[in-house]
Amino acid sequence: MLDTQKIAAAAVAREPFPYFTVSNVLSAEHLQKVRESFPAIDKAGVFPLDELGYGGAFAELIDDIKSSELEEVMSQQFGVDLSDKPLMITVRGQCARRDGRIHTDSKDKIVTCLLYLNDPWAEDGGRLRLLRNGKDLDDVIAEVPPDGGTLVAFRRTDNSWHGHKPFEGQRRYIMFNWVQSKATLQKNIWRHTISSKLKRLGLPF
Secondary structure (H helix, E strand, O other), rough: OOOOOHHHHHOOOOOOOEEEEEEEOHHHHHHHHOOOOOOOOOOOEEEEEEHHHOOOOOOOOHHHHOOOHHHHHHHHHHHOOOOOOOOEEEEEEEOOOOOOOOOOOOHHHHHHHHEEEEOOOOOOOOOOEEOOOOOOEEEEEEEEEOOOEEEEEEEOOOOOEEEOOOEEEEEEEEEEEEEEHHHHHHHHHHHHHHHHHHHHHOOOO
């Protein structure tokens, strides 16, 4: 499903941190099938795969994300060997207004990728912004509308700031991160699992 040749050909910006964006990494037909088989998620937050029921085209896309081919492409794009690094996959279906605050990813992540699965995005909020600092949401390097089939990827650094303007409602993506170790993977999956269970109960986390 994933057009890995298009991903491999994407130009990588190196400053102020390594990143690239590429659109239409899924064909319109594949995107529609993935959207039709997207897991039922009615709460905000990111959910680990083990907490979701899914199959069909969505499952096929997950297999592509787990492939050694994509791992090799991302290793080449960011100049880092990911062959011995665990892959963590989480899914978002809904966005709350509190989401999108400026942050960098935790130091146990190496590469972060977001594959969006929405309709063409018309809203002002919810557009991912890659930023020059951790204080100003308007000091933008790049703004990425979460249109279906758009992929944004970046190397985690101490200044890989990102966030988005508030939005509430359906905002679908698959996030996948290569992380430092199996212990890191287990820690993050445990945290996301506890969070998802609490969210389903309507409790804060």
